[in-house]
Amino acid sequence: MTDQVLWYTTRGAGAVSLVLLTAVVGLGILSSLRFEATGWPRFLTAGLHRNLALVTLVFLGLHIVTAVVDPYTNLGWAAAVIPFSSYYRTFWLGLGTIAAELLAAIGITTVARGYIGPRAWKIVHWLAYAAWPIGVIHGLGTGTDAWSAWFFALTCACIALVGFAVVYRLGVSRDPLADPRAAFRAAVDRRLRP
Amino acid sequence: MIKQRLLAGPDLSQGPERLASHVQRLGPPPSIGPALIDVVEHSGLTGRGGAAFPVGAKWRAIARVQAQEPVVVVNGAEGEPRSLKDQVLMTARPHLVLDGAILAARALKTCRIEVVIGESHHAARGSMSAALAERPEPELRQARIVIAPARYVAGESSAIVHLVGSGIARPTSRPPSMHEAGVDGRPTLVQNIESLAHVALIARYGAGWFGPGTVLITAVGAVSAPGVLEVESGTSVREVFKTAGGGSHGMRAILLGGYFGAWVGADQAWDLPLDPVVLRGRGLTLGCGVVGFLHDAACGVCETARIMRYLASESSAQCGPCFFGLRALADAIARIGEPGSNTEDLARLHRWSQEVSGRGACRHPDGAVMLLRSALAVFAEEFANHPPHWRAEPSQPRRIA
Numbered sequence: 001m002t003d004q005v006l007w008y009t010t011r012g013a014g015a016v017s018l019v020l021l022t023a024v025v026g027l028g029i030l031s032s033l034r035f036e037a038t039g040w041p042r043f044l045t046a047g048l049h050r051n052l053a054l055v056t057l058v059f060l061g062l063h064i065v066t067a068v069v070d071p072y073t074n075l076g077w078a079a080a081v082i083p084f085s086s087y088y089r090t091f092w093l094g095l096g097t098i099a100a101e102l103l104a105a106i107g108i109t110t111v112a113r114g115y116i117g118p119r120a121w122k123i124v125h126w127l128a129y130a131a132w133p134i135g136v137i138h139g140l141g142t143g144t145d146a147w148s149a150w151f152f153a154l155t156c157a158c159i160a161l162v163g164f165a166v167v168y169r170l171g172v173s174r175d176p177l178a179d180p181r182a183a184f185r186a187a188v189d190r191r192l193r194p
Numbered sequence: 195m196i197k198q199r200l201l202a203g204p205d206l207s208q209g210p211e212r213l214a215s216h217v218q219r220l221g222p223p224p225s226i227g228p229a230l231i232d233v234v235e236h237s238g239l240t241g242r243g244g245a246a247f248p249v250g251a252k253w254r255a256i257a258r259v260q261a262q263e264p265v266v267v268v269n270g271a272e273g274e275p276r277s278l279k280d281q282v283l284m285t286a287r288p289h290l291v292l293d294g295a296i297l298a299a300r301a302l303k304t305c306r307i308e309v310v311i312g313e314s315h316h317a318a319r320g321s322m323s324a325a326l327a328e329r330p331e332p333e334l335r336q337a338r339i340v341i342a343p344a345r346y347v348a349g350e351s352s353a354i355v356h357l358v359g360s361g362i363a364r365p366t367s368r369p370p371s372m373h374e375a376g377v378d379g380r381p382t383l384v385q386n387i388e389s390l391a392h393v394a395l396i397a398r399y400g401a402g403w404f405g406p407g408t409v410l411i412t413a414v415g416a417v418s419a420p421g422v423l424e425v426e427s428g429t430s431v432r433e434v435f436k437t438a439g440g441g442s443h444g445m446r447a448i449l450l451g452g453y454f455g456a457w458v459g460a461d462q463a464w465d466l467p468l469d470p471v472v473l474r475g476r477g478l479t480l481g482c483g484v485v486g487f488l489h490d491a492a493c494g495v496c497e498t499a500r501i502m503r504y505l506a507s508e509s510s511a512q513c514g515p516c517f518f519g520l521r522a523l524a525d526a527i528a529r530i531g532e533p534g535s536n537t538e539d540l541a542r543l544h545r546w547s548q549e550v551s552g553r554g555a556c557r558h559p560d561g562a563v564m565l566l567r568s569a570l571a572v573f574a575e576e577f578a579n580h581p582p583h584w585r586a587e588p589s590q591p592r593r594i595a
Contacts (some may be wrong), residue, residue: 185511
């Protein structure tokens with residue numbers, strides 16, 4: 001029975017991680033669009049993005065740990081750390097390992113942002129755009145439920161949401177505050193240099 | 195109770211005290227060196243820039259870093275708009291401040307001293323540069339005066355380090371902490387003017403003499419004689435009110451500690467002791483020593499709205515929660531002031547203020563939120579039922595506190 005619980009937990013945590021990560025990526029794009037409304041000032045987007053990202057890491061950790069300790073799969077810890085080292089579904093599991101490590105890099109650089117500076121942090125943060133699709137492909141490739149109706153619909157919804165957000169971000173939107181921001185920055189710089 | 199230590203000596207109206215008069219009155223600064231750190235620590239002196247951090251502990255942390263020669267930065271930026279005490283001290287007793295600076299430099303075994311003064315503090319700048327020219331000590335002869343822009347955040351210690359090092363008075367995120375790597379990567383002491391002046395006297399008379407010490411208070415608002423007072427630490431708000439000439443109105447609330455301080459309802463405030471450590475223990479702060487009196491015909495909501503708008507505009511636009519969060523809070527409190535206000539805004543103020551606190555590189559958002567939260571508690575009735583006078587008056591509400 002115990003191995004069954006671990007197996008179900010792995011699958012469930014994987015699905016939850018997908019949904020959460022999609023929301024985090026969507027909120028990240030939303031904050032780069034500088035969305036705001038009277039009841040939703042911009043800093044709330046960033047706060048929700050951060051908090052959901054932390055929850056994502058928790059579920060991702062659960063997904064990985066339960067998969068590794070499950071005696072039935074016998075994956076071993078090396079497979080969780082070294083991409084493409086697993087005897088079982090080498091390619092598809094390797095993608096999952098890469099996605100998890102990219103997200104870990106984003107998490108670690110965020111904690112260490114004071115040391116590494118905002119520029120390096122931002123460069124690493126762009127890895128999110130790689131981690132999300134790699135994670136999705138990992139799910140489709142090796143997910144036990146991948147081709148069941150509910151999970152397939154969920155995956156499609158996630159792809160549609162992030163796809164729409166990326167297209168909107170790149171194609172349609174123009175930063176509405178670009179000019180005022182530039183003017184404000186210039187004014188701040190002027191005033192801070194006596 | 196009035197007790198003149200820093201402001202003892204010739205009347206303040208006579209302008210800057212010259213070196214001859216200063217030395218005749220107090221003698222030259224004693225040569226103590228690193229032993230002064232123990233003395234300052236035993237005196238219990240706390241920093242007077244707002245954070246009330248123990249001065250001795252700060253010096254000891256810097257002395258322990260032996261990698262490079264430290265830098266002593268004398269902080270006279272005084273960015274708090276209602277505070278005058280640092281300017282008064284620099285203008286009237288420049289040599290007391292410089293004594294403190296030289297004693298700090300010798301305690302930390304360095305000869306590099308930088309003096310930061312706010313750009314609009316003209317009298318203080320004149321007095322301090324004249325005083326520097328009078329000093330015989332080589333450390334002070336080569337000390338540099340750095341002008342800080344008249345911005346609220348410019349006096350924050352990491353902004354001061356940034357200003358001295360690169361000319362930009364914008365707070366930076368930590369780590370590294372400045373006592374390890376500040377100006378030019380050296381261990382850096384950023385110390386408020388008033389704290390250094392106290393050190394100058396502690397070095398002469400000893401740790402035991404200091405006792406509870408004195409504090410410089412800037413009394414502002416609805417009092418007949420606003421201005422800077424030196425009182426014994428622990429003096430009550432009521433006594434400061436009387437000393438500042440009293441007022442003709444009843445009082446609604448007291449703003450304790452300036453714009454990063456807190457409102458206290460007048461009933462609770464009168465007997466509060468103005469002591470940095472005691473106030474801290476009660477969840478309040480003496481901050482930079484501003485005590486503002488709001489009379490009972492004034493509106494605490496409008497006054498707080500004005501201060502929040504100011505603090506939002508003083509963000510250095512580096513951190514989202516500060517720049518956007520304080521603006522959202524200032525907008526929400528302004529809407530409460532308007533007739534037919536959105537009833538959700540009160541709930542938003544409570545909710546958002548929790549999201550903003552602790553989320554900036556410096557403490558700017560935290561300070562603003564502390565003030566806002568105290569206003570929500572003290573003026574709860576006015577917030578819930580705000581009279582429609584905000585738009586009715588064409589002019590800005592009176593600057594009370």
